[in-house]
Amino acid sequence: xxxxxxxxxxxxxxxxxxxxxxxxxxxxxxxxxxxxxxxxxxxxxxxxxxxxxxxxxxxxxxxxxxxxxxxxxxxxxxxxxxxxxxxxxxxxxxxxxxxxxxxxxxxxxxxxxxxxxxxxxxxxxxxxxxxxxxxxxxxxxxxxxxxxxxxxxxxxxxxxxxxxxxxxxxxxxxxxxxxxxxxxxxxxxxxxxxxxxxxxxxxxxxxxxxxxxxxxxxxxxxxxxxxxxxxxxxxxxxxxxxx
Numbered sequence: 001x002x003x004x005x006x007x008x009x010x011x012x013x014x015x016x017x018x019x020x021x022x023x024x025x026x027x028x029x030x031x032x033x034x035x036x037x038x039x040x041x042x043x044x045x046x047x048x049x050x051x052x053x054x055x056x057x058x059x060x061x062x063x064x065x066x067x068x069x070x071x072x073x074x075x076x077x078x079x080x081x082x083x084x085x086x087x088x089x090x091x092x093x094x095x096x097x098x099x100x101x102x103x104x105x106x107x108x109x110x111x112x113x114x115x116x117x118x119x120x121x122x123x124x125x126x127x128x129x130x131x132x133x134x135x136x137x138x139x140x141x142x143x144x145x146x147x148x149x150x151x152x153x154x155x156x157x158x159x160x161x162x163x164x165x166x167x168x169x170x171x172x173x174x175x176x177x178x179x180x181x182x183x184x185x186x187x188x189x190x191x192x193x194x195x196x197x198x199x200x201x202x203x204x205x206x207x208x209x210x211x212x213x214x215x216x217x218x219x220x221x222x223x224x225x226x227x228x229x230x231x232x233x234x235x236x237x238x239x240x241x242x243x
Contacts, residue, residue, distance in 0.1 A: 028231050029143045032218065040148040044214045047153055048207055069194045071115050076191020077127065078107045078114025079184055082171040087130045091138040096128035103127060129228075132169065133162030137229050146218055154221030 034040065081104040088097035103119040111118035119125040136158050137143075144157025152163070173181045210216035223231075 026137060026140055027142070028226060028229070032146060032222065033143075034146045034218065036145060036147055040146070040218075041214050043148045043150055044217065046150060047148065048213060050151065051207070072191045072194035074107075074111070074117050074191075075114045076188045076194070077117075078104065078111070079172070079188050079191075081107075081127075083166055083169070084128065084130050086169060086171050087132055087135045087166075088128065090132075090135045091130070093130075096130065099125060100128050131159075131162055132165040133159035134229060136162055146222065148214075148217070154217050156222075156225070159225070 081100050085097045085100045085104070088094070088100065102123075103125045106119040106123055106125060107114045107117060110122070120127070133156075141158055144161075147155055147157060147160060149155050149160060155163070167185075170181070172184055176184065206220075207213035207217060
């Protein structure tokens with residue numbers, strides 16, 4: 001029986017790279033670095049099974065209506081904007097920080113505390129997504145190895161470390177009590193889960209139609225992530241398993 005909650009240890013070279021953050025030169029990796037593939041595949045099997053359960057929940061008779069899932073996702077997304085604003089500033093990118101600040105103000109007021117995306121639908125203010133994983137990239141930290149995390153799914157060592165840091169640098173923690181901040185974290189987790197439920201069926205279908213769902217998930221994640229960070233060629237995400 002596979003180990004369902006295995007999380008690979010971050011490699012020593014990657015930790016060394018973190019210590020040199022800010023001193024490196026941004027480079028887009030090419031190919032696939034997956035030294036944890038055996039363990040990753042075990043975690044992937046668990047995630048696929050979980051995705052199937054979520055897809056069933058999303059399409060079952062007792063499923064929450066689409067508008068309810070969307071409202072929950074909107075609310076969680078609004079609570080996550082302060083973190084995105086901070087990361088944009090840490091990256092030296094003022095424009096997305098300003099745009100997300102406007103989104104936060106508009107959705108908190110006209111969007112009834114963030115339940116509705118008034119900024120996007122009525123004011124034409126799209127969300128500029130970012131996280132501390134991207135901040136590390138801007139500072140020159142390498143991508144590290146590919147890893148698949150339980151429940152969360154595909155990631156890299158850099159992005160996994162960034163997720164941890166995002167928890168601790170959330171600006172809301174500076175204005176809320178510990179108890180209040182923990183409630184916010186729970187709300188964001190619940191809202192993000194609701195958002196995932198909206199697409200669980202599509203994700204499951206894509207993976208089930210693939211001859212090797214693990215290689216497919218890895219390729220999709222690395223391709224999307226690298227393009228989001230500035231990759232300009234498919235050669236940057238070549239995967240021999242996709243051939």
